[in-house]
Amino acid sequence: MATKNIVCPVCGASCDDIQVELEGQGLTVRNACKMGNAKFQEVVSPHRIREPLVRADGDLRRASWDEAIEMTARILANSERPLLFMGSETSTEAMEVGIHMAEFLGGIADSNSTVCHGPTTMGIQEAGRVGATAGQSKSRADLTVYWGSNPLESMPRHMSRYAVYPRGYWTQRGRFDRTVICVDPRRSITAENADLHIQLNPNTDYELLSALLTLLHGKRPHQTAEDVTGVSISEMEKMLDMMKSC
Structure with a gap:
């Protein structure tokens, strides 16, 4: 039995080209990364609770x-106050039913977004954001900034399918038409594959962003910005020039 165009439930990139073929107790997965393949293999895992x-x-x-x-x-x-905690790898339809149950019982519906992307959503609600589809980044983006993320390990297909390596309408040479900046305290494998690695001190993201905004307004940050962030002002200027000229 073979099924095509399955949406992968793992990292959030929502790759929708996964193919799964089930033969007896064996499972063959195509197009998925290692994390996706491991998740689908759980269907035939001897540890699965059946x-x-x-x-x-x-x-x-x-x-x-x-x-x-x-x-x-x-x-x-x-129960007097049930908590229905629904993981992100649960289908949207199942979450909808869970929310209805929580409402009916007068309980609490929560998910791992509380400890994961919840603050992101709250920030978007308060300040808004400039967004795009994955197709737009594939076709248009000639500069990708990975800030505090390591997609080659956490979202393995993001660079290869959406942002860096694929050939888009205006980026027909793929990686050769794109520049990659990685902002990360660690020398991750994503940083090793970036054109510019800004290796800031841990927990100084706000200070670095403030210094970049100061430069963007045509003023020079205070010298202490270098001491706090561990990033020289010349590096900040280089990064900002790459962003302004993309």
Whole structure:
């Protein structure tokens, strides 16, 4: 059995060209990165829980789906303030049902966005943002800035499929038509593949951004900006020139 155009649920890049072929107890995955492949292989993993387990007298025992659903509903109905914590690898449709359940029970619906991308969303709500689709970055962007991120390890296909290496409408030579800046305290593998690595001191992102904004306004940052961030003003000017001329 083969299925095409599956959306990968792992890193958030939402690659939608995944192909999965199931033959007996074997699974072949095409187009996915290592993280995506590992996630789909869990379908045939011997560690996968294939049937409900109910705890009785301190031990877990196998149970039917009817028994497990009945027990789950009873626990939820008897709870005073249930928390439904839904992970990001849960489908959107399942999350919708979970939110309806939380509303009906007078409970709390939460997800790992609280400890992950929640602050990003809050910042967007307060200040707005300039955004684009992945297709626009592929076709138009000739400069990519990876700030505090290491996509070659965390989102392996972002550079190859969306931002750096693919040939776009106005970037037909792929990587040769693009410049990459990496802002990261570490010398990550993404930094090693960037045209410019700004290796700032940890937790000085705000100070560096403020210094760049000062330069953008035609003024020179105070000399202490170099001491705080660990980045020379000449490096800041170089980065800013690359951003302004892209």
